[in-house]
Each structure stands twice: as C-alpha cells, then as structure tokens.
Amino acid sequence: MYRIIKNKGGCDKTYILIIQEKMRYYILKRLINTIPIIIIVSILVFLFIHLIPGDPARLLAGHQATLEEIMIMRDQLGLNDPIYLQYFHFLKDFFSGNLGTSIKTGLPIKEMLIPRFKPTLYLAIFSIVWASIFGVVTGIISAVNRGKALDYFVMIGAISGISLPLFWLGLMLIQVFSVNLGWFPTGGVDGFKSYILPSITLGAGIMSMIARYTRSSMIEILKESYIRTSRAKGLSEILVVGKHALRNSLIDVVTIVGLQFGFLLAGSVLVETVFSIPGLGRLLIDSILFRDYTVIQVILLIFTLQFIVVNLVVDVMYGILNPKIRYE
Amino acid sequence: MKKRMVFLLTVLMFVISVTGFAKSKELVIAVNANFISLDPHNLSDTLSGTAAATMYEGLLKYESDMSLKPLLAKNYKVSDDGLTYTFEIRKGIKFSDGTILDAKAVKYNFDRVMDKNKNLRRRRNFLTVKNVEAIKTNTVKIVLNTPYAPMLNRIASLRIISPAALKKYGDQGIITHPVGTGPYVYDKWVQGDKLVIRKNNSYWGQKPKVDKVTFKPVMENGSRIAMLQTGEADFIYPMPTEQVRRIKGNKNIEIMTGFSTIARYVTLNTNKDVFKNKKVRQAINYAVNKKAYAQVVKSGYLVPLTSPVPEALEYHADQTPYTFNLKKAKQLMKEAGYPNGFTTSIWGSNNTEDMKGMQFINQQLAQIGIKVEVMPMEEGTLANSIYGAQTPEEAKINMWYVNWSSFDIDGATKNLFHSDFIPPVSANTAYYTNSKVDKMIEDGAIETNSKKRAKIYAEMQSAIWNDAPWIFLGSDQLVSAKRKTTKNVYVMPDGAINLEKANTTK
Numbered sequence: 001m002y003r004i005i006k007n008k009g010g011c012d013k014t015y016i017l018i019i020q021e022k023m024r025y026y027i028l029k030r031l032i033n034t035i036p037i038i039i040i041v042s043i044l045v046f047l048f049i050h051l052i053p054g055d056p057a058r059l060l061a062g063h064q065a066t067l068e069e070i071m072i073m074r075d076q077l078g079l080n081d082p083i084y085l086q087y088f089h090f091l092k093d094f095f096s097g098n099l100g101t102s103i104k105t106g107l108p109i110k111e112m113l114i115p116r117f118k119p120t121l122y123l124a125i126f127s128i129v130w131a132s133i134f135g136v137v138t139g140i141i142s143a144v145n146r147g148k149a150l151d152y153f154v155m156i157g158a159i160s161g162i163s164l165p166l167f168w169l170g171l172m173l174i175q176v177f178s179v180n181l182g183w184f185p186t187g188g189v190d191g192f193k194s195y196i197l198p199s200i201t202l203g204a205g206i207m208s209m210i211a212r213y214t215r216s217s218m219i220e221i222l223k224e225s226y227i228r229t230s231r232a233k234g235l236s237e238i239l240v241v242g243k244h245a246l247r248n249s250l251i252d253v254v255t256i257v258g259l260q261f262g263f264l265l266a267g268s269v270l271v272e273t274v275f276s277i278p279g280l281g282r283l284l285i286d287s288i289l290f291r292d293y294t295v296i297q298v299i300l301l302i303f304t305l306q307f308i309v310v311n312l313v314v315d316v317m318y319g320i321l322n323p324k325i326r327y328e
Numbered sequence: 329m330k331k332r333m334v335f336l337l338t339v340l341m342f343v344i345s346v347t348g349f350a351k352s353k354e355l356v357i358a359v360n361a362n363f364i365s366l367d368p369h370n371l372s373d374t375l376s377g378t379a380a381a382t383m384y385e386g387l388l389k390y391e392s393d394m395s396l397k398p399l400l401a402k403n404y405k406v407s408d409d410g411l412t413y414t415f416e417i418r419k420g421i422k423f424s425d426g427t428i429l430d431a432k433a434v435k436y437n438f439d440r441v442m443d444k445n446k447n448l449r450r451r452r453n454f455l456t457v458k459n460v461e462a463i464k465t466n467t468v469k470i471v472l473n474t475p476y477a478p479m480l481n482r483i484a485s486l487r488i489i490s491p492a493a494l495k496k497y498g499d500q501g502i503i504t505h506p507v508g509t510g511p512y513v514y515d516k517w518v519q520g521d522k523l524v525i526r527k528n529n530s531y532w533g534q535k536p537k538v539d540k541v542t543f544k545p546v547m548e549n550g551s552r553i554a555m556l557q558t559g560e561a562d563f564i565y566p567m568p569t570e571q572v573r574r575i576k577g578n579k580n581i582e583i584m585t586g587f588s589t590i591a592r593y594v595t596l597n598t599n600k601d602v603f604k605n606k607k608v609r610q611a612i613n614y615a616v617n618k619k620a621y622a623q624v625v626k627s628g629y630l631v632p633l634t635s636p637v638p639e640a641l642e643y644h645a646d647q648t649p650y651t652f653n654l655k656k657a658k659q660l661m662k663e664a665g666y667p668n669g670f671t672t673s674i675w676g677s678n679n680t681e682d683m684k685g686m687q688f689i690n691q692q693l694a695q696i697g698i699k700v701e702v703m704p705m706e707e708g709t710l711a712n713s714i715y716g717a718q719t720p721e722e723a724k725i726n727m728w729y730v731n732w733s734s735f736d737i738d739g740a741t742k743n744l745f746h747s748d749f750i751p752p753v754s755a756n757t758a759y760y761t762n763s764k765v766d767k768m769i770e771d772g773a774i775e776t777n778s779k780k781r782a783k784i785y786a787e788m789q790s791a792i793w794n795d796a797p798w799i800f801l802g803s804d805q806l807v808s809a810k811r812k813t814t815k816n817v818y819v820m821p822d823g824a825i826n827l828e829k830a831n832t833t834k
Contacts, residue, residue, distance in 0.1 A: 054708020058715055062372050063732075063755040064743060065452065072447040105364055106503055112519050119521075171550045179557045186554040187546060189521060276546045278520030286362060291708050 023319075027312065034308045038301070042094075045300045046087050049293050055079075056103050056291040077103055090297050104292040112283065112295065113302075119189045120279035123202060123271070124264035126195050131203035132210055132257055136246075139214025139253075144241060146219060154211070161208030170201040170274035187276035198275040202268050206260050213256050217249040224248075250321050258314030262307045352539035353832050355814065357825065358546045358561040363523055366514070367503045368487035369441045370448040374733075374823040379543060382525050382827055383424075384487035384508035387415050387434070388480060394589075394640060394735070394821055396484055400429065400509065410475030410776035413483065417466045421532045423490035425507045431462035436491040438470070446499065453482040475774040477781055481736040511536045511828065520545065537831040556581060556809055562832060563817045565825055567809040569627035580812055585805045589640045589735060589821045591633060594674065594689060594799040595728045599720045599759040602670045609796040611660035613650035616692045616799055620652075625685045630802040635789045637740045638803035640821040643772075644737070645786040647793040650800065657696050669697020675713065676729035678704035686729045689799065700727070715752040720759050728757045731804070735822050737785055738773050745769065745792055758797035765791050 057073040058065075074080050078089065093100035099109040142154045177197060178186040185194045221227065222245055230240045269281040280299060287295040359378075365371045368380040389399040398404065401415045421429040438460040441450050456476040461469045472479065493507035506514045511531045515524040523543040527536045544561065546552040549568035553575060555561035567583060575581050596603040596612065603609060618632035631639070634646045661667060674689055676682045683704045690700040705713065717723035732755070734740040743754040746769050747761040768788035775781040793800070806819045816829040 052708065053712040054706075055712060055715075058711045059708055061449065063711075063730075064372070064734075064739070065449075065754070067753045069447065069449075069452055072444070076447060101500070106367070106370065106500055107519075108500070111504075115519050115521070171548075171554075174551060174554045179554050182558060186558055186560055187551050188544065188560075274548050274551055276521075276544065276548070276551055278518065282547075283520060289707060 023316070027316070030312050030315070037308065038304065041304045042091065042297075042301055043087070045297055045304075046090060049291075049296050050083065050086075052288075052291070054291045056293060059291055060104060090294070093294075094298060094301060099298050100294045102287075102292055102295050104287065104290045104295070109295055109298050113280075113298070116278055116280050116283050119277045120265065120272075120281065122189075122195055123198055123268070123277060123279065124261060126199035127203035127206065127264060128257060128261050130199060131207035131260075132253070135207040135210025136214050136250075136253060138207075139211040140218055140241060140246065142211065142215040143218035143222065155215070158208035158211045161204045161211075164204060166201055166205070166268070166270045167274060169204060170198070170271060173197045173201060174274070187274070189277055194275075198271050198277060201274070202264065202271045206264075209260070210253060210256055213252050214249060217252040218245060221245045221248050247321060251318060254314055254317050254321065258310055258317075262310040265306045265310070266303045353537065353834070354540045354542070355538050355562045355817070355827075355830060355832055356542045356544060356555075356560060357817070358544045358552045358555050358564045359825075360545070360547055360549075360552065360566055362520055362545045363517070363543070365503050366506045366517070366523075367448075367499070368489065368508075369437070369450045370499075370503075372449045378824045379523055379525075380487060380506070381510070381824060382512040382541070383506045383510040383514055384489065385510050386484050386487050387417070388484035390484060390735075390820065390822075392818070392820065392826070394642065396480055400434075400488060404480075406480075406776065410477070410774065411472050413470040413472075413479060414463075415468050415470070415483075417468065418532075419466055421509055422530065423493070423507050423509055424513045424528055424530070425490050425493055427490050427492040429488065429509055430465050431468040433491050434468045434488060435460045435462045436494070437486065437488050440489075440494065441486060450486065453485055475776055477773050477776055478736040478738040481739075485735070512541065515540070536827070537829070538827075541827060541830070553809075556811065559811060561811075562814040562834070563808065563810040563825075565806075565808040565819055567807040569629045569807055572627065572807070575809065581809055582812055583807065583809045584818065585629060585807050586819055587631070587638075587640050587821055588733070588804045588806045588823065589638050589740070590731050590733045590804040590806075590823070591636070591638050591740065592630065592685075592731045592801040592804060593633070594801065595725075595730065595758040596797055596799065597723065597726050597757065597759055598761070598797050599723065600672075600726055602666070602672060603726070605664040606795060607660045607664035608666060610650065611657040611664065611696060612693060612698070612799055613796050614653045614657035614660065615696045615698075616650075616689065616801070617652040618649075618800075618802055621685075621688055621692075621801055625681065625688055626802070626804065629805040629807050631805065632802045633800040636745070636792045636798070636800065637737055637789065640803070641734075641737050641740055643782050643785040645782075645789050647790060650796075654695055661696050666697070669693075669699065671699040671701070672726045673701040673703050674727040674729055675703050675705060675710060675725060677710060678706055682729055685801075689727075689729065714755075714757060717751055720750060723751065723757075723759065725757055727799075730755075730757075733822060738769070741788070741792075742769050742773070745797070760792075760795070760797040762791065762795060765795075 057070045057077060057079060061070050061073055078086060102109050102112060105112065138154050142151045145151045174186050174197065177183050184197050188194050227240060227245055230244050266281060269285050272279040272282040284296065284299045359375055361375050363379055364373055364376045366376065366380055368384045371377060371380065385400050387399065387401040388396045391397055400418055400421065402418045404413060404415045406413050417429065417431060417434060423429060440446065441448055442454050442457060456472050456474055458471045458473045463469050487508065489502065490507040493505060494502055497505045504517060509532065511528055511533065512525040513528045515526045517523045525541050527539045546555060549571060552564050553571055556564050557575065557578065572583060596609050598604060622628055622630040622632065632649065634649055635644055637644050661669065674686050676686045686702045686704065690702050693700050714725060732740065732744060743749045744756055745760050746756065746766050749756040750759050751757060765788055768784050772781055772784040772788060775784060806823060808819045810817060813832050813834045815831040815833065818826055820826050
C-alpha cells in the first residue's frame with residue numbers, strides 16, 4: 001500500500017486509512033460473494049458424483065459378494081436414502097468440520113486428508129517458486145534479446161518444457177538422478193531432498209509458460225513511451241528493464257502464477273504417481289475409482305475453496321503491482 | 329597423555345559397540361496399491377490381508393503349498409457328521425496389549441464377524457455357522473447348520489483380534505489400532521505413504537529376524553523398479569512382467585516366480601443365441617492359442633488352465649486341453665451352423681494389460697470369422713453394466729475378460745458356475761445353467777470325506793470343461809523381485825506376501 005501513497009506524494013494518514021478501509025471492505029465483499037458459489041458448486045459436485053455410473057457398495061464388496069451383502073451395505077452407507085437427504089448429510093458433515101467417514105476405508109475423512117495436505121502444498125510451493133523465478137528471468141532475457149539467437153534458444157527450450165510429457169520427464173529424472181547417480185531418492189516424502197525431482201518435473205511446464213508470458217508482455221511494454229523516456233533520461237538498461245518494465249509486465253505473470261498455483265494445489269496426479277507422493281491428487285483419483293462418494297465430495301469442495309482464496313490473493317496483488325487498479 | 333588415549337579408545341570402542349548393536353534390521357517392501365483397511369474381519373483385498381497377516385493370526389494357517397496347519401489352535405476335531413468343529417487353543421498366548429487369548433476371545437471374534445448388523449466383509453465366509461461356544465477356558469466349539477467342507481479354510485481365514493482392543497477402540501478405531509497375536513506389531517500408518525510394523529518382542533512363537541518392515545505403496549511400475557535398483561526397496565511385488573528384461577543383468581537383484589490361485593478367462597454368455605451351442609464355445613476354445621496368449625499378454629508368466637480351477641487349488645483335476653487347432657475350430661463352427669462366424673463384443677477393464685488381452689482374443693477369434701468388438705470399461709461402469717441386468721434376458725453382456733482368485737475350490741466355482749449365482753446375485757456371467765453341475769457344487773461343499781469329495785469335484789470339473797462356458801486362458805504366475813540381501817520373503821499363491829521368516833543381510 002505504501003507505493004500508492006508515495007505516488008500520491010505525501011504521508012496523508014487519512015488517505016492510508018481510506019485505502020485500508022476500502023481494501024477490507026473489498027475482501028469482505030468478495031468473501032460474502034463466495035457463499036452462493038460454494039452452494040452452487042456443492043450441488044454440482046454432489047450431482048455429478050451421483051450421476052457417474054458405478055455403485056460404491058458393489059465396488060466395495062467386490063465381485064465375490066452376494067446380493068444380500070450388497071443390499072445391507074447400501075443401507076448402512078445411506079445410499080438408499082433419498083438423494084436430497086444424502087446431500088444434506090454431506091453439507092452437515094462438511095460444515096461441522098467433521099467431514100464424515102470414507103465409504104472405502106471406513107476411516108474418518110479428516111484423518112485421511114490432513115497427512116495429504118502437506119506433500120501437495122510443499123510440492124506446489126516448491127514448483128511454483130522455482131518456475132516463477134526461472135520463468136521470469138528467462139522471459140526477460142528472451143525479450144531483451146528479441147530476435148537474436150539467444151531468444152530462439154530460450155524459446156525453443158520453453159516450448160519443449162511445455163510439450164514434455166510429465167510422466168516421461170519424471171521417469172527420466174529418476175533414471176538419471178536416482179538410479180544412475182544416486183543423488184536423490186526415487187520417491188516418497190522423506191525430507192526436502194525428495195521434493196527436488198518432483199518439483200522440477202511439475203514446474204517445468206509452468207516455467208516455460210511463465211517465460212513465454214513474461215517475454216510477450218515485456219516486449220509490449222518495452223515499446224511504451226515511458227520506457228523511451230527512462231532511457232532518454234539516461235537510466236541504465238538494467239534499471240529500465242528490471243524496474244520500470246518488469247513491474248508492469250508482472251501483472252500478466254501474476255495472473256498465470258495464481259491460476260497455475262490453484263491447479264497445483266489440487267495435486268498433480270501424474271507427478272504424485274511417478275514419485276509416490278501421498279498427495280491429494282492421488283487420493284482423489286483413488287476415491288473416484290472406488291466411487292468413494294463422501295471423500296470425492298469433500299476433496300472437490302476443498303479445491304473450490306482453495307481456488308477462491310488464491311483468486312482473491314491474486315486480485316489483491318494486482319492492486320499492489322498497479323495502483324491504478326482500484327477496489328470497489 | 330596415555331590416560332587420555334585410553335579414555336578415547338574406550339569411548340571409541342563403546343561407540344562402535346553401541347552402533348554395532350543398535351543397527352536394526354529393516355526391510356522396505358514396495359507394493360502397487362494403497363492399503364485399504366487393517367481390520368482383518370472387514371477387508372477383501374489381498375494387500376490389506378498381507379499387512380493384517382503380519383500382526384494377526386488365525387486358528388489355522390496356510391503353509392507355502394496351501395496346506396493347512398494349526399497355528400493358534402493346538403489341535404482340532406471335526407465330528408463325523410461334519411457339523412461340529414472343536415478347537416483346542418494353545419495356552420499362554422497373549423495379544424500385544426497383554427490380554428490373554430482364550431476360548432472366549434475366539435468366540436468374541438466369531439460373533440463379531442458373523443454379526444449381520446455389522447455386515448463385515450468376511451461375514452460371507454461364515455454364513456453356514458450356527459453358533460460358536462467357549463466350552464472350556466481353552467476349548468471352542470463351532471456348530472454349523474449344514475455340513476460345509478471348506479469350513480477349515482474359512483476358519484483359517486479368520487484372524488483373531490484382541491477383544492479388549494475391540495472394546496477400547498471400537499469398530500472404526502480398530503482399523504488404525506491393530507492388536508493381535510502376530511509376530512509383528514503396528515507402528516504407524518501414514519495414509520498413502522507408508523505402513524510401518526515392528527517386531528513383536530513378546531511373540532509366542534519364533535520371533536522375527538527383522539526389527540522393522542516398511543510397506544510403501546508405489547503405483548507406478550517404473551518407479552517401483554527404480555526403488556529396487558537404488559536399494560530404497562528390498563522387495564517389490566508385483567514385479568511388472570514387461571520390464572523383467574530391464575533388470576535381468578543386475579547382479580544385486582533376483583526375480584522370483586510362483587504359482588497362483590488366479591484364473592484368467594473369458595465368460596461366454598450361454599444365454600445368447602450365438603453362444604448357446606456348445607460346439608461354438610468349444611470352437612472358440614480351440615481357436616485361442618493359449619501359449620501365444622501367455623507370451624503376448626503376460627510376457628510368458630502364465631500357465632494354461634488345465635481345468636476350470638487353477639492347479640494351485642486342492643481337488644484340481646487335469647482335463648484334456650483344448651490345444652490350439654484352427655481346423656477343428658472351423659469344423660465345429662460349421663457343424664454349429666456358423667461357417668462364416670458372427671459378430672459379438674467383449675467387455676473388460678480399461679487397464680493396459682486387460683485391453684491387450686481383449687485385443688488378443690479379438691485377433692484370435694477373427695481366424696474363425698468371429699468379429700469381436702473390444703469394449704474396455706472403467707471398473708465402476710463395468711460393474712454397473714454387468715449387475716444392472718435383473719434378468720438373464722436383460723443382460724447385454726456377451727463376453728467378459730476377467731480373472732478370479734479364491735483359496736478353495738468351492739469359492740473358485742460356486743459364484744461362477746452355479747445357476748443361483750447369475751447376475752445380479754453374483755459373477756456367473758456365462759449365465760451357465762447345468763443342474764448336474766449345480767448339484768455337484770452343492771454336494772462337494774457338504775462332503776467331508778476327502779476322497780469322495782475329490783471324486784465329486786473331478787466330475788464337476790470335467791462337466792464344466794466339456795461344456796466350455798468360458799475361454800479357459802490360464803493361471804498367472806506371480807512375479808516378485810528382491811535385492812539379493814533380502815532372505816525368505818516370498819509371495820504366496822493367493823498373492824499375499826509372507827514375512828514370517830524374513831531376514832536381511834544388509
């Protein structure tokens with residue numbers, strides 16, 4: 001917020017307060033707006049899940065089960081209840097914080113989810129951090145050297161990064177760095193070291209994407225008149241690019257980073273599978289295969305909440321990066 | 329100076345001796361799926377069974393050749409009418425929570441698993457049991473409604489939980505607080521990441537030689553092999569057959585194969601016009617080259633079926649094989665009135681191997697003019713498509729590419745060939761109805777004289793084989809791999825990993 005005030009040229013305390021007040025009001029408004037979104041999403045999630053063919057009781061009991069066993073099981077799981085009642089139970093369990101019980105394992109869903117948050121969160125953070133840093137730097141290098149050999153070289157790298165299949169990249173990294181060189185573990189979540197290969201795998205595509213966005217937005221901005229002015233008044237190229245141009249091009253980058261981070265928080269099934277990371281993505285897939293309704297519902301709703309929060313953070317960051325953006 | 333040297337040396341020796349002693353023996357076992365439950369009465373997957381078997385024991389146990397031996401029981405008696413099973417329980421055995429194993433504890437377990445309201449998954453094994461009584465401190469009597477020959481196998485499958493722990497943790501809590509009499513005790517279970525068990529220091533039998541075993545679910549085949557190569561895993565199961573060649577030259581790794589109770593087959597809906605004629609079904613069996621199937625789909629790790637049940641099962645009886653013979657197949661098709669074949673479809677799971685298998689069937693049957701549409705489906709959809717049909721007439725299924733595993737012959741035939749078990753009741757998707765076979769399945773299950781029983785089952789297998797309601801493909805060989813330092817860890821025919829005598833020279 002300070003930047004905005006400086007730009008106004010003074011330390012007007014009432015102004016700061018007004019801005020802070022506006023911000024608070026804005027965030028509150030956004031949060032209230034999420035309530036209908038959550039209700040709609042919860043209904044959609046619930047309906048979709050119950051529309052996929054497949055009976056959890058049958059999948060749970062297996063082909064060897066008898067009809068009688070399955071009938072009792074359906075009853076116990078509440079699958080014979082009217083659909084609105086099942087929806088109601090789901091909402092009640094979710095918002096009371098107890099989250100309910102998994103159909104498949106019989107364990108409280110809370111117990112299954114909590115240990116899986118950390119690996120997914122770490123993986124998302126590590127991946128996005130290195131991808132952003134490298135992506136922005138290579139993007140700038142490319143933009144500044146536009147049309148030169150270096151630009152082509154970097155952009156070819158970026159395109160390969162986007163198009164490499166994650167699965168293949170992960171297995172290759174394991175073969176080279178774990179099996180042949182023995183530097184990193186092949187998988188699991190024992191310590192920081194085990195996150196390095198998966199983060200590289202997961203971040204590669206994102207880094208390339210960030211690099212491309214940074215480059216194109218940087219190229220646009222380098223054409224602006226205020227850049228010409230800065231150069232004309234004799235500022236060093238580093239200052240021109242690194243400060244004036246970069247900050248303005250970051251708006252696009254923040255959008256991409258925010259969006260990608262939202263996706264990463266939902267866990268990457270492929271990377272989690274290749275590196276045996278017990279994350280949310282894999283839990284979701286396992287649950288879908290088993291029609292573990294209760295778990296699927298909870299996970300999807302949590303993902304929705306995560307997306308809403310990330311979006312909010314991104315919107316607030318816009319204002320910090322570009323004071324012209326106002327919160328109404 | 330000298331004093332200091334002596335002191336340093338002493339410290340050094342102490343450190344060496346302590347670290348030497350403290351080096352605990354540990355094993356890491358990488359498997360291909362998540363554990364679902366550790367409640368031995370309420371699990372149906374083999375993998376969870378493996379884990380439960382390290383911590384829990386039953387009255388009887390399976391040897392590696394699938395024969396039964398007393399374990400928690402000292403001995404047992406079966407009454408002549410086959411209705412009463414009396415078990416004398418070994419004295420002095422304690423659960424890992426310190427409570428005593430006695431007849432009451434055993435009864436408590438039987439009552440729990442038989443409770444209709446709880447509907448635990450193992451209840452289906454005890455539907456013929458009338459009641460269980462603790463007649464003396466260490467004697468328990470199991471009374472059946474009708475004689476039931478596979479009862480000993482079913483009793484062996486029931487693992488005994490500490491009643492005190494059940495009361496303390498409840499039906500849900502017991503999943504993550506296992507308390508049994510087994511050679512290992514529970515340490516921790518990090519959902520999706522690992523399950524750790526430790527040596528039970530007060531185990532009543534021969535104590536395990538390793539101190540700690542960690543199970544790691546590693547779904548991706550390539551990653552599982554990589555773990556074995558780096559030494560992060562000491563044993564992996566299953567070893568992906570298509571990648572055996574990749575590690576064959578590795579001096580540190582050994583690949584192991586064993587026979588299994590898994591039968592692989594394709595059901596032919598005998599209720600459909602085209603499959604009604606026995607000659608068509610036999611022709612199909614002659615037209616499929618099982619040896620080629622083993623090579624193409626299972627990388628050679630499969631033995632052709634020689635009866636409707638795998639060789640690993642007791643009472644298996646060899647039949648004359650349907651040796652690959654196109655001429656004969658075509659002749660039979662002609663006799664059946666389909667000289668130019670017909671069009672049909674095959675259902676199966678959408679995993680890579682099953683799709684390959686279905687594609688293989690498609691190619692083989694094309695040789696006798698049968699056009700097979702391959703229809704892979706996701707498990708849930710598949711189950712819905714099969715069991716959604718309420719009557720045989722409604723059934724849309726033609727062929728089903730599937731496999732089945734059971735530890736006794738009753739379990740390996742009843743649900744698949746008895747006419748009472750057509751969908752939606754169970755998995756007789758051949759809609760096979762043969763009153764003679766029905767009767768033999770029923771008779772075999774109540775005949776307690778093993779010679780007579782063998783005779784009944786031999787006849788039953790011959791009848792089914794001749795009727796050919798399936799394409800009899802083969803029985804899997806189970807492939808696992810280990811570091812050479814790993815000793816005495818092996819996969820049982822039912823797919824469970826045995827760790828009883830596990831050791832390591834790491």
